[in-house]
Amino acid sequence: GQNIDQPTEMTATEGAIVQINCTYQTSGFNGLFWYQQHAGEAPTFLSYNVLDGLEEKGRFSSFLSRSKGYSYLLLKELQMKDSASYLCAAMDSNYQLIWGAGTKLIIKP
Amino acid sequence: GAVVSQHPSRVICKSGTSVKIECRSLDFQATTMFWYRQFPKQSLMLMATSNEGSKATYEQGVEKDKFLINHASLTLSTLTVTSAHPEDSSFYICSATRLELSYNEQFFGPGTRLTVL
Numbered sequence: 001g002q003n004i005d006q007p008t009e010m011t012a013t014e015g016a017i018v019q020i021n022c023t024y025q026t027s028g029f030n031g032l033f034w035y036q037q038h039a040g041e042a043p044t045f046l047s048y049n050v051l052d053g054l055e056e057k058g059r060f061s062s063f064l065s066r067s068k069g070y071s072y073l074l075l076k077e078l079q080m081k082d083s084a085s086y087l088c089a090a091m092d093s094n095y096q097l098i099w100g101a102g103t104k105l106i107i108k109p
Numbered sequence: 110g111a112v113v114s115q116h117p118s119r120v121i122c123k124s125g126t127s128v129k130i131e132c133r134s135l136d137f138q139a140t141t142m143f144w145y146r147q148f149p150k151q152s153l154m155l156m157a158t159s160n161e162g163s164k165a166t167y168e169q170g171v172e173k174d175k176f177l178i179n180h181a182s183l184t185l186s187t188l189t190v191t192s193a194h195p196e197d198s199s200f201y202i203c204s205a206t207r208l209e210l211s212y213n214e215q216f217f218g219p220g221t222r223l224t225v226l
Binding site (some may be wrong): 041042048 | 217
């Protein structure tokens, strides 16, 4: 079957770095997405990886290893506004997104 | 940009009534629109996928007669929750993909919070 695993909750300190891991199993693969979702709001796009390696975008970076079925989202210089849920989603061979349950990130001062 | 709007943002209705939710892509033509439901502290659950001019494809376990989807144009899809019950109370989110993008990024609407009394 198709499956996405990511931690349920993580806590980090303001100004620090945090890495949110995601492993996936899908029928075919057409890329890995990370979305940020604040409570009560819709998800917003953060990143897309389809090739192995690290993609850096400001304070956020995303990494993909297709052979390992593994991705991570790296958040640097954490700010209080980064407190949110981070959703990992893999796109299968039918271009359908398979969603993880999300990782709730709590930032402490 | 790629803006998707949803209307209404919040709706409260009585049990047994029907509620229509609109999803519009404001500045692009959407090849496909998706309807999701999200319960508190849970991830998005895909309900159905719709393409303009054709019948929606519903996910397993989603009643197509209860959740009516109409995709009348490349910029508008509607979800009608018929004979709503309290267990239908949820956050409903639509998303759309753009014709021009090769990697099918989904652009999300702001969501509609439905409360059925």
